[in-house]
Amino acid sequence: xxxxxxxxxxxxxxSRLRHRLGLAAEAEGLxxxxxxxxxxxxxxxxxAATPKGLVRVAYDIEDHDRVLEALSQRLSPRVLRAPKRLxxxxxxxxxxxxGQRRVFGLSLDLSLSTGFRQLVQRHLPEIGYGQTxxxxxxxxxxxxxxxxxxxxxxxxxxxxxxxxxxxxVLRADGTPGGYVGGPGAKKALLSLEAAA
Amino acid sequence: xxxxxxxPFEKVVEQHGGTVLRVCRVILGVHDAEDAWSETFLAAMRAxxxxxxxxxxxxxxxxxxxxxxxxxxxxxxxQPGPVVEIPEAPSALGxxxxxxxxxxxxxxxxxxxxxxxxxxxxxxxxxxxEIAEILGGTTDAAxxxxxxxxxxxxxxxxxxxxxxxxx
Numbered sequence: 393x394x395x396x397x398x399x400x401x402x403x404x405x406x407s408r409l410r411h412r413l414g415l416a417a418e419a420e421g422l423x424x425x426x427x428x429x430x431x432x433x434x435x436x437x438x439x440a441a442t443p444k445g446l447v448r449v450a451y452d453i454e455d456h457d458r459v460l461e462a463l464s465q466r467l468s469p470r471v472l473r474a475p476k477r478l479x480x481x482x483x484x485x486x487x488x489x490x491g492q493r494r495v496f497g498l499s500l501d502l503s504l505s506t507g508f509r510q511l512v513q514r515h516l517p518e519i520g521y522g523q524t525x526x527x528x529x530x531x532x533x534x535x536x537x538x539x540x541x542x543x544x545x546x547x548x549x550x551x552x553x554x555x556x557x558x559x560x561v562l563r564a565d566g567t568p569g570g571y572v573g574g575p576g577a578k579k580a581l582l583s584l585e586a587a588a
Numbered sequence: 589x590x591x592x593x594x595x596p597f598e599k600v601v602e603q604h605g606g607t608v609l610r611v612c613r614v615i616l617g618v619h620d621a622e623d624a625w626s627e628t629f630l631a632a633m634r635a636x637x638x639x640x641x642x643x644x645x646x647x648x649x650x651x652x653x654x655x656x657x658x659x660x661x662x663x664x665x666x667q668p669g670p671v672v673e674i675p676e677a678p679s680a681l682g683x684x685x686x687x688x689x690x691x692x693x694x695x696x697x698x699x700x701x702x703x704x705x706x707x708x709x710x711x712x713x714x715x716x717x718e719i720a721e722i723l724g725g726t727t728d729a730a731x732x733x734x735x736x737x738x739x740x741x742x743x744x745x746x747x748x749x750x751x752x753x754x755x
Contacts, residue, residue, distance in 0.1 A: 409605070469594045
């Protein structure tokens with residue numbers, strides 16, 4: 393039918409309805425994963441949280457669509473863009489990037505990592521703001537001095553970069569080493585913390 | 589996307605939210621359409637983990653919207669007083685800003701089944717077999733309901749055409 397009711401629904405109404413859906417889903421306990429995106433000096437960051445806490449921070453170069461698909465597969469497909477649950481995370485990250493915050497006070501959900509990787513990621517916040525450690529030192533910190541390579545893997549698969557500070561772990565020769573956000577992002581975070 | 593992979597629900601809303609809203613508007617009018625849309629997507633989100641990966645998401649959503657709309661239509665019929673099934677005011681049926689009250693009155697005046705068949709066929713673009721499953725009854729009956737709906741619309745609204753409609 394070539395009729396007006398087949399014309400596209402107005403975008404304002406749809407965005408209002410989608411916003412309302414996010415609130416209703418949260419109230420009904422259906423919002424397994426809420427996400428939003430924020431601008432930062434290291435590019436657009438995706439923030440995702442379960443009811444337990446922040447579960448994922450992802451850089452642009454990780455491809456946010458793929459990150460959301462992976463969350464949908466691994467945790468739950470009940471995923472909505474619903475910024476409210478991420479308000480505290482967005483605020484604390486904003487403060488961090490403007491040099492106003494040195495420690496994050498967010499609830500974290502580490503369920504994307506298991507075993508030794510999660511153990512390493514739990515210990516990483518012990519490396520203070522503006523400090524660095526080598527992969528070997530972190531291996532010693534978690535009580536497994538021979539597991540240097542495994543520490544490298546744990547850092548590379550950190551689901552919560554920036555908040556869980558894997559950027560503070562460097563190679564023994566002082567060069568930055570790999571980083572999930574790319575070497576530029578790692579350097580940017582290290583110089584941000586050195587300057588503050 | 590790989591085979592057997594369920595996309596995030598946000599993508600489902602993004603891809604089908606507009607169509608479901610248009611369907612709800614045709615069935616219920618603009619005012620009740622928004623509540624029906626919200627209830628449809630909330631119910632869909634609840635059931636989404638159990639939806640087979642290869643299911644037709646749009647037909648599934650229209651099926652849910654159909655049930656939600658029937659609840660609203662039933663409630664309207666129970667309402668006492670002169671305000672029944674078909675609100676007279678064009679503002680209750682027309683798309684805001686679309687300025688075509690005659691068409692909306694004509695659509696609103698169709699019997700429920702014809703209006704539903706027209707919406708699912710010409711707004712959602714579903715196959716008659718899918719529409720038959722939603723309405724109950726045979727594929728032929730669904731085809732007939734849509735054809736009768738179009739015929740009645742042409743009578744009361746000569747400007748209506750089926751150009752560009754799915755064949």
